[in-house]
Amino acid sequence: MTVYEPGREIELLATIDVLVAGGGVSGCAAAVAAARAGAETVLVERNGVLGGVATAGLMANIGNLLLDRNGRLVIRGITKEVIDRLVVRGAASAQWASREVPGIVVDSEQLKLVLARMLREAGVRVLNYTWAARPIMEGSWVRGAFVETKEGRRAILASVVVDATGEADLAARAGCPMRWTSGTASLEFKMGRVHLEELYNHFKEHPETFPVGMDMVKGFAEFERNWLERGIFFFPHGGGTKWDIFQQAIADGVFIPRRGELWRLDAVGLYGLRWLDSVIVNSNFWRVETLAPERVSRVQMEAQEACYYVADFMKKHVPGFEDAYIVQMASDLGIRVTRGIEGEATLTGESARESQPVFFDDVIGCRPAVADYSRTGEFLWGHTFDIPYGVLLPREVEGLLVGSGKSVSCQPQELIRGMSTCMVLGQAAGVAAALAAKKGVPPRKLDVRSLQRTLLEQGAYLGDKERLRELGL
Numbered sequence: 001m002t003v004y005e006p007g008r009e010i011e012l013l014a015t016i017d018v019l020v021a022g023g024g025v026s027g028c029a030a031a032v033a034a035a036r037a038g039a040e041t042v043l044v045e046r047n048g049v050l051g052g053v054a055t056a057g058l059m060a061n062i063g064n065l066l067l068d069r070n071g072r073l074v075i076r077g078i079t080k081e082v083i084d085r086l087v088v089r090g091a092a093s094a095q096w097a098s099r100e101v102p103g104i105v106v107d108s109e110q111l112k113l114v115l116a117r118m119l120r121e122a123g124v125r126v127l128n129y130t131w132a133a134r135p136i137m138e139g140s141w142v143r144g145a146f147v148e149t150k151e152g153r154r155a156i157l158a159s160v161v162v163d164a165t166g167e168a169d170l171a172a173r174a175g176c177p178m179r180w181t182s183g184t185a186s187l188e189f190k191m192g193r194v195h196l197e198e199l200y201n202h203f204k205e206h207p208e209t210f211p212v213g214m215d216m217v218k219g220f221a222e223f224e225r226n227w228l229e230r231g232i233f234f235f236p237h238g239g240g241t242k243w244d245i246f247q248q249a250i251a252d253g254v255f256i257p258r259r260g261e262l263w264r265l266d267a268v269g270l271y272g273l274r275w276l277d278s279v280i281v282n283s284n285f286w287r288v289e290t291l292a293p294e295r296v297s298r299v300q301m302e303a304q305e306a307c308y309y310v311a312d313f314m315k316k317h318v319p320g321f322e323d324a325y326i327v328q329m330a331s332d333l334g335i336r337v338t339r340g341i342e343g344e345a346t347l348t349g350e351s352a353r354e355s356q357p358v359f360f361d362d363v364i365g366c367r368p369a370v371a372d373y374s375r376t377g378e379f380l381w382g383h384t385f386d387i388p389y390g391v392l393l394p395r396e397v398e399g400l401l402v403g404s405g406k407s408v409s410c411q412p413q414e415l416i417r418g419m420s421t422c423m424v425l426g427q428a429a430g431v432a433a434a435l436a437a438k439k440g441v442p443p444r445k446l447d448v449r450s451l452q453r454t455l456l457e458q459g460a461y462l463g464d465k466e467r468l469r470e471l472g473l
Ligand SMILES: Cc1cc2nc3c(=O)[nH]c(=O)nc-3n(C[C@H](O)[C@H](O)[C@H](O)COP(=O)(O)OP(=O)(O)OC[C@H]3O[C@@H](n4cnc5c(N)ncnc54)[C@H](O)[C@@H]3O)c2cc1C
Pocket: 021, 022, 023, 024, 025, 026, 027, 044, 045, 046, 047, 050, 051, 052, 053, 054, 057, 059, 061, 062, 063, 064, 103, 130, 131, 132, 133, 164, 165, 166, 167, 169, 185, 186, 187, 333, 334, 335, 336, 403, 404, 405, 406, 417, 418, 419, 420, 422
């Protein structure tokens, strides 16, 4: 059944060059990049904080895909700037730039602050508590968005819109052909008063119990160096499924890894820093078959119960957790991937796994290629694959770019959803939007070399010197 909503005049909130919808790490990178490229930019974010999954979702670990296997820095630009700023604040380890570091663990509270400062310094107008409800369409052109605020519905007109909502809300409503992936979601939680040194000592005494070859961690020796030399506590996600403490408890019927619609409560990964007495726990999965609010809300409540179930078990059974308690549960369920656009180009898993570099003429960023750990003993190759501009461009819709790693055009959809690539994509979408707005051309018709030149000016990495020469850059 449907109900008719009568047409009405909507108050105009702003007329600008670039509107960015969604203030996760992708959207923040997009807005900062657009403003730095000279565009008058507005960012709308439904939450009261910036950072999305990385903050409201408590996912305080930037997967270290900045370096290839040889330690060459192949993701730079805004991604690196965010990390550098976190390091200055003591919110990340200064020794992150090593191939031995699987993830750059960060203080999620300070990430909120760093993103807000970067937006403010760039001159972006930030509107929190503002939902991008639907695109304003003129035929197949997106001309802005209707937004919902506490003061009612408003309109924002923009020369170009960047959809960084994660689930590509605007692209889907604009009529772009979409793909749906039933990805997974997890509710992260943070435990305080944790004695990580005690847990490290436990593994030192029983190194054979440390999981090997998971989540970019090779084994105990690497884990130990990260803890002792870099202050990073990185126990791989999924590690609990190979950890005797959890597995023995499951065998004894003391721990049940399934609860309602959630499973693998034993999949714990732990992320901490030496100078904080807290650790993020990543431990449960839900299959996202729908974004219907009733269902998502029910699962989120179930996941909150599950967080306490896991935390109570850890307090009783995991060394170093005797005094611990949950200081915070993520306010947002962390959704990995669901909707993705069909773009002008689609990046495939084969490109990401090639044993040779993969080049695209319209490269807007690079990422280390993935190696098969079970065959090579390495997680990455010493070369990269290019990310083409076409993955940001939704088919059949104009005036819109998608800038979130969760929803650009990829198969599989999760290929480049890590935070480091999210910021690469966001930065590229922001610069492209700014240039298209300035030149009065649709993003699809933008001169890619001018986009690449501006990205290089903004510190992005698009390839080594030889490759840049080949591209005429
Ligand atoms: C459980 C989990 C674990 C992960 N682990 C890691 C990891 O260890 N390392 C790593 O690098 N990456 C990890 N990732 C991936 C990475 O964290 C995310 O892909 C990335 O943070 C997504 O950023 P984003 O800005 O593209 O999207 P999001 O973070 O989803 O941001 C979207 C933003 O848009 C807002 N929004 C949504 N809809 C609207 C709307 N209609 N109007 C206005 N605002 C809207 C949201 O509130 C949010 O702030 C993980 C992801 C999850 C879910």
